[in-house]
Amino acid sequence: MFFDQTDYDLRCEWGLNGVLALAAASDAVVIIDVLSFSTTVDIVVANGAAVLPWRWKDESAARYAGEKQAHLASPSRADDRYSLSPASVTAIPPGAALVLPSPNGATICAATPNVPTFTACLRNAPAVAAHLINAFTRIAVIPAGERWDDDSLRPCLEDWLAAGAVLSLLNGRRSPEAELAVAAFDRFREDLHRALIECASGRELTERGFLRDVELAAAYGASSAVPVLAGDRFVNAAR
16 A cells, blocks of 8 residues: 555554544554644643543534543533643543544544554653653654644644644654654654644634634643553553
């Protein structure tokens, strides 16, 4: 199959189809969804709590949260209750469990059975890379992207930059796709705050009143957390 990038140690491809193409031939998969799934997961697990990803934003999420005795994040972004807003989870207590409905990030995570699965963002890219470099050789980094109104994939700058941030710190032969992600990160690494504020996704969130989410997401290296999927939930592998 020409799309699996098996000639390279470090691979990169977009979205659900990307992970379906790369996961089976990889030792580990890293899901990137900066605004906001992977940034929210980072903040939760850094606090000593856990995230249970859930694919559907419907009544099934409430039932699942009840079964797991977990908090349920709001299906809509909000900063006054737990949600996909990174700012909403900064005070989540240690030991808590949060069901996080996310049709994009959670759906991609569900497509990596039997492959160690991590999430990363700009905040924890150095920590995740440092963990991976000691344990895995063939690594697939999957920028999730956003969605157009017709639900087709919209590749987005923020996920491209975070994918490059992780890949830039790993050892091994990079695919051309991985090389391009690293080049994008190198171009903006000294100006990440501006890049996220001014990109399409950042402008949208800022106009909706979620500037703090963008600022949290742009804080490169601010976190030492390494979110890894352990069974049904993300926990901090760094602990």
